[in-house]
Amino acid sequence: MIVELLAVGLVVSACLAIYLDEAVYSIASLACMLILMAVLYAINDAVFVAVFQLAVSAGTLAVLFLAGEMLSEKPEKGKSLRKIFSIALLAVVLSLPSIFLSVAVTPVNVSPGFSFADALWSFRAIDVILQGLVIMTVALGIAIVLYEQKADES
Amino acid sequence: MDYMILSVVLLAVGIYGLLTRRHLVKVLISIEIIAVAASMNFVLLASSLNRPLGEAFLVIAFSTDACVTAIVLALLVIIAKKYGTCDIRKLAEIERSANERQTSVEA
Numbered sequence: 001m002i003v004e005l006l007a008v009g010l011v012v013s014a015c016l017a018i019y020l021d022e023a024v025y026s027i028a029s030l031a032c033m034l035i036l037m038a039v040l041y042a043i044n045d046a047v048f049v050a051v052f053q054l055a056v057s058a059g060t061l062a063v064l065f066l067a068g069e070m071l072s073e074k075p076e077k078g079k080s081l082r083k084i085f086s087i088a089l090l091a092v093v094l095s096l097p098s099i100f101l102s103v104a105v106t107p108v109n110v111s112p113g114f115s116f117a118d119a120l121w122s123f124r125a126i127d128v129i130l131q132g133l134v135i136m137t138v139a140l141g142i143a144i145v146l147y148e149q150k151a152d153e154s
Numbered sequence: 155m156d157y158m159i160l161s162v163v164l165l166a167v168g169i170y171g172l173l174t175r176r177h178l179v180k181v182l183i184s185i186e187i188i189a190v191a192a193s194m195n196f197v198l199l200a201s202s203l204n205r206p207l208g209e210a211f212l213v214i215a216f217s218t219d220a221c222v223t224a225i226v227l228a229l230l231v232i233i234a235k236k237y238g239t240c241d242i243r244k245l246a247e248i249e250r251s252a253n254e255r256q257t258s259v260e261a
Contacts, residue, residue, distance in 0.1 A: 018171035046201045098160035119206040138221040142228040
């Protein structure tokens with residue numbers, strides 16, 4: 001039952017994130033969706049991924065909130081509450097096939113013989129180290145681009 | 155409960171937003187939803203098949219996704235400062251009028 005409610009919540013918040021005009025409300029809806037997704041991961045025994053998802057999405061959402069507040073103009077007329085409810089209802093209808101239909105074959109539960117930590121550090125250690133390098137490079141690149149933009153303005 | 159269908163529904167919502175929204179922040183949100191839908195499919199299948207390698211791969215994919223968001227936001231800030239708008243159609247009009255001006259100067 002909880003998983004079904006999570007599925008409905010995911011689709012409703014995704015639809016509202018797209019539909020709502022004001023960027024801040026839209027990003028708040030996206031935040032709700034990402035939190036529900038992390039709970040879904042945790043319920044399905046992917047706890048590490050859930051924690052990682054929460055950590056990454058916290059950073060992403062903070063920056064998105066700032067950018068949304070900075071870059072968006074306030075719409076002259078907001079969406080009516082009735083329209084918002086009808087979109088939420090449509091989203092509930094959209095989420096019904098995932099609850100009642102099934103296309104997946106029954107998974108064969110074979111033990112792979114290694115844990116998540118083994119998978120991360122034995123098979124993907126170089127990737128994990130290199131991704132730190134990629135993140136540092138991206139941060140440096142963005143800082144340089146924004147600095148050059150500021151220098152051009154002044 | 156079928157996660158594959160849920161993933162397809164979220165993907166469809168994201169693509170709809172990508173095609174219909176005009177504000178660049180909304181386009182970025184749509185891209186986020188598409189990325190989350192794809193990663194959800196990956197994580198939950200890996201989890202149900204008891205394959206931790208899939209989850210480990212996704213941890214790396216999340217970081218890449220965050221990098222993409224950061225780069226797009228930096229470009230967004232630059233575009234908003236340079237052109238004064240984040241509306242895709244207005245930006246396309248500005249681009250078109252700039253191109254026309256350049257061709258008339260060349261002629």
